[in-house]
Amino acid sequence: METKELERIASQVRRDILRMVCECNSGHPGGSLGCADFLTTLYFDQMKNTPSPFDMNAKNEDVFYLSNGHISPVFYSVLARSGYFPVSELSTFRKLGTRLQGHPSTDKGLPGIRMASGSLGQGLSCAIGTAEIKKLTGDDSLVYTLHGDGELQEGQIWEAALYAAANNVDNLIATIDYNGRQIDGDLDDVISLGNLPQKWQAFGWEVLEMDGHNIDEIKATFAKAKELTGNGKPIMIIMKTEMGQGVDYMMGTHKWHGSTPNPEQLVDALGQLEETLGDY
DSSP: OOHHHHHHHHHHHHHHHHHHHHHHTOSOHHHHHHTHHHHHHIIIIIOOOOOSSOOTTOTTSOEEEESSGGGHHHHHHHHHHTTSSOGGGGGGTTOTTSSOOSSOOSTTOOTTOOSOOOSTTOHHHHHHHHHHHHHHTTOOOOEEEEEETGGGGSHHHHHHHHHHHHTTOTTEEEEEEEOSEETTEEHHHHOOOOSHHHHHHHTTOEEEEEETTOHHHHHHHHHHHHHHTTSSSOEEEEEEOOTTTTOGGGTTSSTTSSOOOOHHHHHHHHTTSOOOSOOO
16 A cells, blocks of 8 residues: 555544544553554555454464553554444444453454453463464464563563574564653653663564654565564564654653543644544
């Protein structure tokens, strides 16, 4: 898909995110806005996937796991806009008994969701298991994951990292949303990650870096990552993003990690983003 069209879709996804969290006065807009370009490019341009009918087994399909499940608004918007379920269902976000809960869950069978991802640190382990099953069954499709940088403070991530490298899980492309902020403040003020590329290289991974708001660069980095699959090492993409990207008053701070705009702030934010596909 052309970059300009992906940018148009990402703008609409950002509008969806803002409206969803404002309407229920709950949710996580900051990281969701920051990952809109990445997830739009992944689902509309990179993954080999079939939205309908949705097959939980994903045989001969690429699989994506959202490990940092609190950014569900961006995930739900991209899934709906790419055909997994009706766009109108976005209006049910975080409402009691609906399929679009605050963190993705599998209990109500929402198409596109293959794991419940509320507790941080678990997505990489699930992805590794799926990747190994694909290799064992001769399925040459790929497994993708997305993780928050604050999530890397969870020990299970590093256990999984060791395992994947030791077992040559080379059909896995993981990405870290490296925005430098988490719910309690700047990442370096909570637990610094140090030299992140060197850490993952030391753990035996191939490491790439990219600007998460440059869609041409995202495409090129995915292309390189795919070239590196099958060479005995898992792949990690360290993606630099800005929390709250696209809305001026949400950028440059951790405040909007889990805070939602009021109606007046929503009007301001929507005025900064082009409506391209029609609001739900």
